[in-house]
Amino acid sequence: MAYSSVRRKYTIVGIDPGTTVGVAIIDLNGNAIEVFSSKNYSVSDAIARIISLGKPLIVASDVTPTPSMVKKISTIFASPVHELDDSLSTEEKIALTKGEGYEYKNVHERDALAACVNAFRRYKKKFSQVQKKTPTGVDVEEVKALVVRGVSISAAINRLISAKEEKKKATKEEKQEEKKGGEEGESENIRRLRRIMKGKAEQIEMLEGLTTALKERLEEKELEIGSLAQKLDSMRSERKREIEEAEEIRKRDREIERLREEVKAREEENAELRKITERLKGKGKREVKGGKRIKMIKSFSRDAILDTDRKYGLKKGDVVFLEDGSGGGASTAELLAKKGVAAVIYGKELSHFAADKFFEFDIPAFSTDEIPLLLKEEDDGDFAFAFVNQHILNEKKEEWESERMRKKMILHR
Secondary structure, eight states: OOOOSSOOOEEEEEEEOSSEEEEEEEETTSOEEEEEEEETOOHHHHHHHHHHTOEEEEEEOSSSSOOHHHHHHHHHHTOOEEOOSSOOOHHHHHHHTSSTTOOOSSHHHHHHHHHHHHHHHHHHHHHHHHHHHSOTTSOHHHHHHHHHTTOOHHHHHHHHHHHHHHHHHHHHHHHHHHHHHOOHHHHHHHHHHHHHHHHHHHHHHHHHHHHHHHHHHHHHHHHHHHHHHHHHHHHHHHHHHHHHHHHHHHHHHHHHHHHHHHHHHHHHHHHHHHHHHHHHHTTTOOOOTTEEEEEEESSSSHHHHHHHHHHHOOOTTOEEEESOGGGOOHHHHHHHHHTTOSEEEESSOOOHHHHHHHHHTTOOEEETTTSOEEEEEEETTEEEEEEEEHHHHHHHHHHHHHHHHHHHHHHHO
């Protein structure tokens, strides 16, 4: 940024803070210098822009109480805030910014412009008096600046005249000393250096203001970083909690679903068991004259035996019917024998391994050719029970027992 050695003019600054910040700057004659707005404009950004356009004498807002951003900027510039008794209405702001060569692009710029124009109008009469009373050779703007700071017009003029006379006196003394010093070339160099120093002083003043703005920006960024770090930590913690809660909910949902399935299975099993119990107790049981009711096993396999045992129970003394006796071997026969059955009737043919195992456990086994079925009884669409002639069954068992005894006698000879 380039800086001019010309003294910066005093300005009145209006600020409309918010997400979109509006800034308006006018001179002490009420002429607009610049009106602008920007989104997410920080205090430091505003300070840097204001410094580049003049030396703020008054800082103003369109509302009361004065916003913190406006107070902060006024403190940095050591400029008084134009306090309001009441916030400006929309109608007042439109009237204040109408004409006078004022232009704005949005309500934020309008509100900022209305704020500084309203401040100017408060001092307008006083500024006119300053303009009339200030003698030639006295800086009118400096008189206005002193008046704004609470000095009377006459006292401000006298103070500036005294300062000017002291400056002239000091300058005269400097010149006399320069003459005493000798060479004109050297005096000219000294005067040139003084002019340069004066310009540098102006630049230093502006740079100090800019430094203040940059410090403000740094503080804002540090606060923003701290705030974002806290927000990030909070979001991470919140996200972690959400993930943990979601996982807990998923586990709970899976457990609920598992329990529902288990309850459903138990209900179905209980319903089935109730039916079986009713059947076993004889509810709806058919009677066949001279017949014995026996339990049916669909196939001579481990699964079929266990299924019948689960549904209807296989207990000591039961007579069972194997619809297909060809599929089982010694181990299958042993499983059935250990259930305690008293006799087996089978369809098709038993393997000799199964037959030997039944004989080993003293269980008679008869084909349906020997003991024909009288009737099959259904349970839920499946044949679960059958009837055989009790008299024939007893006869066959006696014959089998006699044959067993005979074979044992032969074996012991």
